[in-house]
Amino acid sequence: MRKFLFFLPLSLLAWEITVPSLVKAYKRGAYKRVCLQGYYIFDKLKKDENLLSMYAFSCLRSDYINRLAVPILILGKTPESRKNRSYFSLILAQKNLLISALADKEDFSNLKLPNTNHLISKVFNLYFQKKFKRVDNIYTAQEGNVTYEIWLEKTKGNYPYLVVEVEKEGKKRKHIYK
Helix, strand or coil: CHHHHHHHHHHHHHCCCCHHHHHHHHHHCCHHHHHHHHHHHHHHHCCCHHHHHHHHHHHHHCCCHHHHHHHHHHCCCCHHHHHHHHHHHHHHHHHHHHHHHHHHCCCCCCCCCCCCCCHHHHHHHHHHCCCCEEECCEEEEEECCEEEEEEEEECCCCCEEEEEEEEECCEEEEEEEC
């Protein structure tokens, strides 16, 4: 066991994460990698709002939207970063409102929020337009040739989180938003 513990830190040192390597990964569309590895060099990324936005968009595109909370607090020096901050805040708020509506039967039907092209915004709007049908604890909506299913699951700590499954052209993709 001691050999394994000694080996692990050495293997992490060999896996050097640099800002240029993350920028390259982002340009290739390796968003999950940028989000996960960017966490380890966040102190470097937060010094430049373009890099911080790159990190936040990567986390958003790879369904790690809770990681948007810290960039939201930091972004704001430039018009572009304020726009990004608003976008990230909206999606995070929609996710949390949707969880409250499903878990606690809260009624937010009079709430008007802007639309985005993100999946969370899509299901948020469909839900509050009452286009979902509930069967047991799964809500299903059809829009064109796309079927959306949403439901809640719970973490080990008993916190609810949102699951969205999208079916299009016979292919299903599950998104988990903790």
